[in-house]
Amino acid sequence: xxxxxxxxxxxxxxxxxxxxxxxxxxxxxxxxxxxxxxxxxxxxxxxxxxxxxxxxxxxxxxxxxxxxxxxxxxxxxxxxxxxxxxxxxxxxxxxxxxxxxxxxxxxxxxxxxxxxxxxxxxxxxxxxxxxxxxxxxxxxxxxxxxxxxxxxxxxxxxxxxxxxxxxxxxxxxxxxxxxxxxxxxxxxxxxxxxxxxxxxxxxxxxxxxxxxxxxxxxxxxxxxxxxxxxxxxxxxxxxxxxxxxxxxxxxxxxxxxxxxxxxxxxxxxxxxxxxxxxxxxxxxxxxxxxxxxxxxxxxxxxxxxxxxxxxxxxxxxxxxxxxxxxxxxxxxxxxxxxxxxxxxxxxxxxxxxxxxxxxxxxxxxxxxxxxxxxxxxxxxxxxxxxxxxxxxxxxxxxxxxxxxxxxxxxxxxxxxxxxxxxxxxxxxxxxxxxxxxxxxxxxxxxxxxxxxxxxxx
Amino acid sequence: xxxxxxxxxxxxxxxxxxxxxxxxxxxxxxxxxxxxxxxxxxxxxxxxxxxxxxxxxxxxxxxxxxxxxxxxxxxxxxxxxxxxxxxxxxxxxxxxxxxxxxxxxxxxxxxxxxxxxxxxxxxxxxxxxxxxxxxxxxxxxxxxxxxxxxxxxxxxxxxxxxxxxxxxxxxxxxxxxxxxxxxxxxxxxxxxxxxxxxxxxxxxxxxxxxxxxxxxxxxxxxxxx
Numbered sequence: 094x095x096x097x098x099x100x101x102x103x104x105x106x107x108x109x110x111x112x113x114x115x116x117x118x119x120x121x122x123x124x125x126x127x128x129x130x131x132x133x134x135x136x137x138x139x140x141x142x143x144x145x146x147x148x149x150x151x152x153x154x155x156x157x158x159x160x161x162x163x164x165x166x167x168x169x170x171x172x173x174x175x176x177x178x179x180x181x182x183x184x185x186x187x188x189x190x191x192x193x194x195x196x197x198x199x200x201x202x203x204x205x206x207x208x209x210x211x212x213x214x215x216x217x218x219x220x221x222x223x224x225x226x227x228x229x230x231x232x233x234x235x236x237x238x239x240x241x242x243x244x245x246x247x248x249x250x251x252x253x254x255x256x257x258x259x260x261x262x263x264x265x266x267x268x269x270x271x272x273x274x275x276x277x278x279x280x281x282x283x284x285x286x287x288x289x290x291x292x293x294x295x296x297x298x299x300x301x302x303x304x305x306x307x308x309x310x311x312x313x314x315x316x317x318x319x320x321x322x323x324x325x326x327x328x329x330x331x332x333x334x335x336x337x338x339x340x341x342x343x344x345x346x347x348x349x350x351x352x353x354x355x356x357x358x359x360x361x362x363x364x365x366x367x368x369x370x371x372x373x374x375x376x377x378x379x380x381x382x383x384x385x386x387x388x389x390x391x392x393x394x395x396x397x398x399x400x401x402x403x404x405x406x407x408x409x410x411x412x413x414x415x416x417x418x419x420x421x422x423x424x425x426x427x428x429x430x431x432x433x434x435x436x437x438x439x440x441x442x443x444x445x446x447x448x449x450x451x452x453x454x455x456x457x458x459x460x461x462x463x464x465x466x467x468x469x470x471x472x473x474x475x476x477x478x479x480x481x482x483x484x485x486x487x488x489x490x491x492x493x494x495x496x497x498x499x500x501x502x503x504x505x506x507x508x509x510x511x512x513x514x515x516x517x518x519x520x521x522x523x524x525x526x527x528x529x530x531x532x533x534x535x536x537x538x539x540x541x542x543x544x545x546x547x548x549x550x
Numbered sequence: 551x552x553x554x555x556x557x558x559x560x561x562x563x564x565x566x567x568x569x570x571x572x573x574x575x576x577x578x579x580x581x582x583x584x585x586x587x588x589x590x591x592x593x594x595x596x597x598x599x600x601x602x603x604x605x606x607x608x609x610x611x612x613x614x615x616x617x618x619x620x621x622x623x624x625x626x627x628x629x630x631x632x633x634x635x636x637x638x639x640x641x642x643x644x645x646x647x648x649x650x651x652x653x654x655x656x657x658x659x660x661x662x663x664x665x666x667x668x669x670x671x672x673x674x675x676x677x678x679x680x681x682x683x684x685x686x687x688x689x690x691x692x693x694x695x696x697x698x699x700x701x702x703x704x705x706x707x708x709x710x711x712x713x714x715x716x717x718x719x720x721x722x723x724x725x726x727x728x729x730x731x732x733x734x735x736x737x738x739x740x741x742x743x744x745x746x747x748x749x750x751x752x753x754x755x756x757x758x759x760x761x762x763x764x765x766x767x768x769x770x771x772x773x774x775x
Contacts, residue, residue, distance in 0.1 A: 193592050281595060300595045329603055331596050350600055383576045386607065387600045437572070441579055446597055 113459075113471070113532060114548040115482060115495045119173060121158070122541035124486065134537035136524055140204040140212065143528040146174055146535055147214060148542055149199025153183040155216055155269075157227065174544055178227050180269040183218040195220050201286050203295070205308075213272070215295060219282040222297055224273035224308065230266045234258040278304050278314045285335045291342040298335035298347060301328075305359075317365045318347060318357065333448075334394045341400070344369075348405055352389030356416065372414055374421045384436040384445065392448035397457040398529075404460055406451040409433060411462050411472070426472045426479065429464050431502045431513050444518050455530045463522025466511065467538045468498055484522060484536045484543040494548060573608065580605045 131152030146158040159177035186195040205213040211228040236258040281299035288295045303318035338344035343359045355368035388408035412422035439445040451462040472479045481498045501510040524537040532547030587593040
């Protein structure tokens with residue numbers, strides 16, 4: 094089950110019996126036990142080519158890693174990701190009107206498709222979305238007429254001859270500049286942004302509303318979904334995530350805290366309060382508990398690359414839905430079912446509200462999501478095999494193969510298994526990303542970013 | 551808040567639970583959480599809604615089971631349920647005070663205007679910034695300049711019944727409202743009496759240009775008679 098168009102190794106045809114063999118590649122971030130809150134990674138995203146990997150953190154910073162070109166002398170070693178650009182995207186703000194501090198934490202980063210030499214991405218905190226341009230500068234002009242070499246203006250009357258400035262190479266400098274700031278359109282906290290396939294518009298979603306923006310226009314946005322009730326006491330449901338369809342620019346979905354997904358078509362009306370499709374799985378009465386509603390809240394929704402399926406993540410499971418079937422998902426994968434009997438404790442320490450993300454691989458044959466104790470899980474949709482791996486410094490030797498982990502749910506604990514009660518619930522993997530074409534994954538474990546690659550045979 | 555990798559022994563908690571009615575325990579936790587969120591300046595909407603739904607669901611289950619259960623436990627539950635109903639109502643009402651700047655289905659002029667407004671109020675009311683939480687929300691985004699008649703229709707006593715309005719009797723440059731209660735509650739009361747404060751976006755622009763003389767004028771109308 095090789096990924097699509099894997100580098101090296103020629104065009105290996107997919108054989109569904111081959112499992113991935115994940116190896117450690119790199120880890121970014123400080124090793125300190127004392128983690129500064131600002132360094133906690135809050136979002137991870139590959140760009141369309143996979144050459145750039147962006148992370149956002151709670152301190153409002155964005156760090157972009159670039160994949161090095163493959164080394165000709167070592168053809169079997171894959172390119173490493175090294176820091177390309179670091180910039181402060183959002184600063185903490187104070188809303189004087191409401192006496193509220195607006196966190197600078199980056200909630201989401203989404204790349205725009207590349208159209209010229211520069212790279213563009215959208216980054217958002219709770220209230221403001223920004224379009225950043227990341228461009229390279231490796232030449233500078235010398236021989237200006239009106240300026241000296243050190244930048245001082247020359248006296249025009251002293252200039253007796255004209256010359257044409259020449260371009261000279263300089264050390265590569267990567268500059269990030271904010272090109273657009275989309276502010277003041279969200280009363281509630283922004284949880285999602287999604288770039289449309291038309292590459293001109295994007296949506297931003299908060300707890301109760303979804304707005305449509307044009308990338309060129311910052312002083313207005315169109316409200317396309319509004320679920321705020323007239324009387325807030327009647328509020329029973331909030332929007333948790335939203336995404337545009339990868340190919341149909343008029344279609345988007347949004348998920349709710351009640352475990353439902355609505356698919357909307359922007360052609361049908363200006364305000365998409367009436368959905369075109371409504372996805373909900375009927376509840377299993379035998380598994381009903383106090384916390385049924387809370388654990389059904391969807392924390393992430395992602396379309397497959399093909400656009401035929403979408404995946405949702407709730408507290409205990411990942412579900413794959415066929416867009417043509419609304420009454421139940423086509424596949425359900427249990428992420429950490431052993432937590433079902435611990436829900437009360439997880440509610441007490443607020444872990445039950447943790448928002449895990451999920452992602453597809455490039456060929457849509459596998460999905461990945463995070464768990465606790467720095468574990469993350471992968472599911473092969475074809476073979477139905479799953480694996481639990483750990484992002485830890487202990488297994489961080491170069492090209493070391495990751496050993497599968499197992500959680501023991503009761504009875505005798507085998508060697509190398511870990512019991513549910515020993516799991517560290519402070520080590521949670523909420524954000525993961527899969528390279529769009531190759532078998533390279535990025536896993537955010539608190540303040541560290543782990544990069545793993547599939548071993549080349 | 552990030553812990554330092556302390557591992558929780560879940561089994562201990564589960565054992566304690568066995569001693570109490572599990573439903574009672576969960577309902578108590580819900581009540582505690584709702585009350586904690588209520589004290590936050592900006593409650594988490596998502597969590598509040600989930601907890602409120604959980605409690606409501608338990609309340610409805612409770613009604614079904616009340617005839618069957620132990621009368622003592624019933625009375626405990628009844629007390630909890632009332633607390634919880636009021637907690638849910640008040641926390642959701644408090645969330646409504648969050649000033650709504652994005653009215654549905656209309657183009658919302660954004661960007662330049664809002665920061666300008668904050669900047670203006672910041673300049674004029676610099677010294678009394680702390681005291682202005684109540685004031686700014688009262689005079690937030692609604693059309694003061696064009697709707698004095700609208701204001702006259704309101705029951706004046708209700709608006710400021712919890713605020714000491716004696717300061718309005720004298721001339722003043724800045725309106726230093728001193729709400730006796732914490733800001734979140736003080737701002738909630740006045741806003742409730744202005745149901746259309748979420749309407750047209752044009753009001754945002756007009757507020758940017760409202761100057762102090764107009765504020766003085768309005769204060770006189772509200773308090774004078």
